[in-house]
Amino acid sequence: xxxxKVTLRVFALISLILSSFTVFARGVYQTDQNFLAEAFNNSxxxxxxxWVKGELAKTITxxxxxxxxxxxxxxxxxxxxxVWILEEIGKxxxxxxxxxxxxxxxxxxxxxxxxxxxxxxxxxxxxxxxFQHAQLDNMxxxxxxDGVSGAxxxxxxxTVVARLALYLDKFTG
Amino acid sequence: MNRxxxxxxxxxxxxxxxxxxxxxxxxxxxxxxxxxxxxKRFLTSDWLLDHYGISNVEADAVYLLDRHTISQxxxxxxxxxxxxxQSEVPILGGIIIDDLMVLATEGAxxxxxxxxxxxxxxxxxxxxxxxxxxxxxxxxDPVVQTRNGMWRSDxxxxxxxxxxLDGVGWSEPQAMPSSVQDELATFFRGKGITIExxxxxxxxxxxxxxxxxxxxxxLGAFLVLISLTGLWLWGRRxx
Numbered sequence: 001x002x003x004x005k006v007t008l009r010v011f012a013l014i015s016l017i018l019s020s021f022t023v024f025a026r027g028v029y030q031t032d033q034n035f036l037a038e039a040f041n042n043s044x045x046x047x048x049x050x051w052v053k054g055e056l057a058k059t060i061t062x063x064x065x066x067x068x069x070x071x072x073x074x075x076x077x078x079x080x081x082x083v084w085i086l087e088e089i090g091k092x093x094x095x096x097x098x099x100x101x102x103x104x105x106x107x108x109x110x111x112x113x114x115x116x117x118x119x120x121x122x123x124x125x126x127x128x129x130x131f132q133h134a135q136l137d138n139m140x141x142x143x144x145x146d147g148v149s150g151a152x153x154x155x156x157x158x159t160v161v162a163r164l165a166l167y168l169d170k171f172t173g
Numbered sequence: 174m175n176r177x178x179x180x181x182x183x184x185x186x187x188x189x190x191x192x193x194x195x196x197x198x199x200x201x202x203x204x205x206x207x208x209x210x211x212x213k214r215f216l217t218s219d220w221l222l223d224h225y226g227i228s229n230v231e232a233d234a235v236y237l238l239d240r241h242t243i244s245q246x247x248x249x250x251x252x253x254x255x256x257x258x259q260s261e262v263p264i265l266g267g268i269i270i271d272d273l274m275v276l277a278t279e280g281a282x283x284x285x286x287x288x289x290x291x292x293x294x295x296x297x298x299x300x301x302x303x304x305x306x307x308x309x310x311x312x313x314d315p316v317v318q319t320r321n322g323m324w325r326s327d328x329x330x331x332x333x334x335x336x337x338l339d340g341v342g343w344s345e346p347q348a349m350p351s352s353v354q355d356e357l358a359t360f361f362r363g364k365g366i367t368i369e370x371x372x373x374x375x376x377x378x379x380x381x382x383x384x385x386x387x388x389x390x391x392l393g394a395f396l397v398l399i400s401l402t403g404l405w406l407w408g409r410r411x412x
Contacts, residue, residue: 032298047299047331069258071292074299085298093248094259115261 028113029123032085035098035112036076039083047074050172063139063164064088073168081107082173084165088157090116095157099165104173105135109162119154131158136166175409182402189395196392199376203369211369221371222362224380230361235349236267238274241289242353243267246361250276252289254356266308266344270315271328277308277317277344282330295330302333309343316341 036044049072052060060068069087076083081102087094093115100108109131111123121127127148134141141163147155206212216222232244232251244251248259252274260278267276273292274285280303281296295301304320316325316338323341324333349357374380378389 032296036298049293069291070294071286071290074293074295093261 030098030110030112032096032098032112035085035110036083039081039098039100039108040076040078043078045076045078047076048172049074050168056171059167060164063167064160075168075172077172082169084168085112086161086165088161088164090114090119090154090157092116095122095154097158097161097165099162101165101169104166104170105133106131106162106166108132109158111158114154116154119148119151121148121151122154122158127155128158131162134162134166136163136170139163139167141166175406178402178405178409182399182406185395185399185402189392189399192392193396196376199372202372203376206369211372212367214368216362216366216368216371222366225366230357232349232357234264235347236264236276236344237347237350238267239269239287241274242350243274243276244349244353244357246357250283251357252285253353254360255289256360257285257289258283258291258294265305266346268308268310268315268344270310270313273328275308275315275330277305279303279305282308284330300331300333307343309341311338311341318343 030038050056051072052068052070057068073084073086081100084099084101085096086099087096089095095111095115096113098108098110098112099106109128111120111128114120114123127146130143130145131141134143136142141159145155145159202209202211216225230246232246234245236243241252243264245260245264248261249256250258250260250264260276260283262278262280264283265277265279267274269275269287272287274287274289276283276285280301281294282301283294284292286292297303302317302319302321302324305317306320307318309316309318311325314325314327315330316323317333318341322335323337324335325338326333371380374385378385378387378392381388
């Protein structure tokens with residue numbers, strides 16, 4: 001087989017592998033219902049809403065760096081914890097995050113749905129565990145979150161959502 | 174030799190005169206782009222916009238609710254000509270209940286104020302039935318048809334009961350009103366191509382694509398040649 005053909009085949013194989021990773025990065029990893037059932041041990045309380053208006057709207061805009069895309073945010077709370085399912089744009093498409101908060105600290109942070117073609121690495125526990133026990137300190141997370149190469153905007157979206165969920169938990173608590 | 178050169182000079186002169194006029198006119202306009210606001214005015218001609226590859230925009234779905242036109246272009250949802258939210262899945266219908274506009278997708282309901290502001294997306298986590306196929310009204314109450322049957326709720330949209338009903342007014346897709354179509358065309362295409370860009374493309378020939386550039390090169394070569402023949406004739410007369 002000529003060198004040209006071998007090079008072409010290797011290139012095609014690498015392209016196939018890379019495109020497979022791209023496809024696998026997208027998807028719904030956990031449904032909202034499953035996440036809620038898991039967070040509340042199958043006893044999901046009735047949802048509540050907080051209206052995004054007045055000072056809260058201003059603070060949320062400062063936290064996100066843009067206006068919140070909606071007039072109300074739905075959440076679930078029992079005596080021990082609150083759960084927030086929030087969306088934030090990574091690069092072009094919204095990423096759905098699930099956040100569980102107890103005692104003003106994040107206990108669980110998950111990527112429930114990822115729609116971008118790149119940056120899906122943020123769903124891995126190796127990354128999300130950085131948010132465990134994180135809390136707000138002067139509107140910032142009390143710790144540094146290590147980035148992921150090639151997923152800067154997804155990491156930013158997740159960090160912003162963590163701060164937003166912690167703030168909303170305090171606001172509604 | 175002198176006569177042949179004069180004949181060549183005249184023929185080329187007539188040939189390039191029209192294009193010299195065009196070059197001069199477009200050149201003067203380009204010199205005064207800011208004064209004439211050519212960089213702030215945009216193309217509206219369908220023919221020219223099509224020429225630039227910005228074709229007519231067609232909505233994937235259109236629903237008329239109250240006095241608003243709801244449309245979807247890809248994942249972008251519009252109320253009239255304003256982008257309001259995104260939906261990765263198709264909008265299947267819409268209804269008005271009390272003070273809410275409610276759009277249905279396969280797995281969620283999208284809520285809007287009567288003014289068209291996006292309120293929130295209600296999905297399976299708050300009890301919205303899955304696999305929705307259409308949404309309608311039955312005596313003022315919201316009803317959704319799903320693959321698993323028909324479900325009815327009230328204005329709160331958080332409690333759904335499965336039942337079978339006759340006489341539901343189902344939402345149906347409609348044609349885009351021409352006034353909204355024009356506004357959306359302005360949204361998508363209105364700020365696409367400036368007048369300055371068109372004049373510049375006429376000036377350098379790019380308006381005709383790569384052949385236009387070659388044509389402009391040929392015209393440039395003619396201008397060089399006509400200058401040389403003119404100089405030669407001028408020089409000969411002085412001798």
